[in-house]
Amino acid sequence: NAGVTQTPKFQVLKTGQSMTLQCAQDMNHNSMYWYRQDPGMGLRLIYYSASEGTTDKGEVPNGYNVSRLNKREFSLRLESAAPSQTSVYFCASTGRGDYEQYFGPGTRLTVT
Amino acid sequence: DAKTTQPPSMDCAEGRAANLPCNHSTISGNEYVYWYRQIHSQGPQYIIHGLKNNETNEMASLIITEDRKSSTLILPHATLRDTAVYYCIVRGPYYGGSQGNLIFGKGTKLSVKP
Numbered sequence: 440n441a442g443v444t445q446t447p448k449f450q451v452l453k454t455g456q457s458m459t460l461q462c463a464q465d466m467n468h469n470s471m472y473w474y475r476q477d478p479g480m481g482l483r484l485i486y487y488s489a490s491e492g493t494t495d496k497g498e499v500p501n502g503y504n505v506s507r508l509n510k511r512e513f514s515l516r517l518e519s520a521a522p523s524q525t526s527v528y529f530c531a532s533t534g535r536g537d538y539e540q541y542f543g544p545g546t547r548l549t550v551t
Numbered sequence: 552d553a554k555t556t557q558p559p560s561m562d563c564a565e566g567r568a569a570n571l572p573c574n575h576s577t578i579s580g581n582e583y584v585y586w587y588r589q590i591h592s593q594g595p596q597y598i599i600h601g602l603k604n605n606e607t608n609e610m611a612s613l614i615i616t617e618d619r620k621s622s623t624l625i626l627p628h629a630t631l632r633d634t635a636v637y638y639c640i641v642r643g644p645y646y647g648g649s650q651g652n653l654i655f656g657k658g659t660k661l662s663v664k665p
Contacts, residue, residue: 538585
């Protein structure tokens with residue numbers, strides 16, 4: 440039982456490049472989330488997916504798109520990366536009726 | 552914005568109890584108090600949650616005041632590995648959907664010292 444996994448662990452992009460961050464969970468959870476964390480700050484919600492087939496914007500969605508590929512996988516895409524998107528990105532999941540949100544190890548992204 | 556207020560930092564001696572306070576004066580009747588912690592840039596880890604009764608698990612105890620406007624997380628015997636940022640979060644009951652979203656503030660950086 441791996442929990443929540445994220446790939447890649449580290450990434451460096453140039454301004455304007457695109458990339459997709461991958462997230463998968465093996466706990467049969469309905470809901471999945473993408474957060475970003477800037478230095479010295481708490482996590483901020485980018486997008487979430489309450490269930491398979493649905494996605495909704497969180498607090499800071501601009502510059503990102505998401506896909507809930509199936510119940511297990513939730514990807515985050517940066518179409519044209521900007522230095523302001525340099526951050527640590529965390530994926531999380533939770534089951535219906537569950538109290539706990541489970542987090543992945545994070546992806547450290549630098550945009551130069 | 553986060554609905555909670557926490558001190559930015561605290562120190563605790565190893566082996567002593569760490570008491571982390573949190574104010575949530577605007578909490579609604581059906582909202583829970585959750586605590587998470589984040590150890591050195593890892594993903595946050597759930598610790599405990601409660602509605603109005605005090606709660607205890609293998610990691611910590613949660614004391615909620617009778618008016619529910621504040622709470623205290625207690626780590627009974629802090630170790631060096633408890634050094635982390637601790638987040639107090641208020642959240643409604645989760646049935647799927649946006650009410651399950653967590654809103655993180657800046658938390659309290661707890662430093663456990665030898």
